[in-house]
Amino acid sequence: MQRRVSTGKRSSEGSYQVIWRVVACIPRGRVSTYAAIARMAGLQGRARMVGYAMHSLPEGSGIPWHRVINSRGGISAHPDPLFGQMQRGLLEQEGVVFGPGGLVDLERWGWLGE
DNA sequence: CGTATGACGAGCC
DNA sequence: AGGCTCGCCATAC
Numbered sequence: 001m002q003r004r005v006s007t008g009k010r011s012s013e014g015s016y017q018v019i020w021r022v023v024a025c026i027p028r029g030r031v032s033t034y035a036a037i038a039r040m041a042g043l044q045g046r047a048r049m050v051g052y053a054m055h056s057l058p059e060g061s062g063i064p065w066h067r068v069i070n071s072r073g074g075i076s077a078h079p080d081p082l083f084g085q086m087q088r089g090l091l092e093q094e095g096v097v098f099g100p101g102g103l104v105d106l107e108r109w110g111w112l113g114e
Numbered sequence: 115c116g117t118a119t120g121a122c123g124a125g126c127c
Numbered sequence: 128a129g130g131c132t133c134g135c136c137a138t139a140c
Contacts (some may be wrong), residue, residue: 035123046122
């Protein structure tokens with residue numbers, strides 16, 4: 001599973017490149033969890049990295065970061081509460097329904113990567 | 115180069 | 128049933 005072999009300068013952007021790519025694969029109207037994404041990105045067990053990747057996500061990157069939620073199906077705490085509210089708005093806009101408690105039913109909207 | 119921190123998760127008390 | 132701690136590892140200072 002060598003991800004890079006010499007002359008690989010991809011790491012200049014950080015190791016989040018892979019994570020962003022997986023997130024970009026989440027279909028519209030669907031959500032995924034940090035752990036699930038980490039797993040798909042080959043970082044099984046490192047959900048934290050995914051979270052940091054989202055934080056480092058540059059604006060206008062086109063990455064649907066708002067489709068990434070925690071394992072409980074909820075939007076995790078954010079340094080900027082305004083973000084969380086926007087995230088929920090974006091998901092509802094895509095058709096995702098939030099249940100009582102502001103949690104999404106992962107059994108129904110969760111995307112594991114077909 | 116060492117320490118601290120952090121969009122999380124799972125386990126333990 | 129709910130809350131706290133530890134683990135994982137990249138980025139910042």
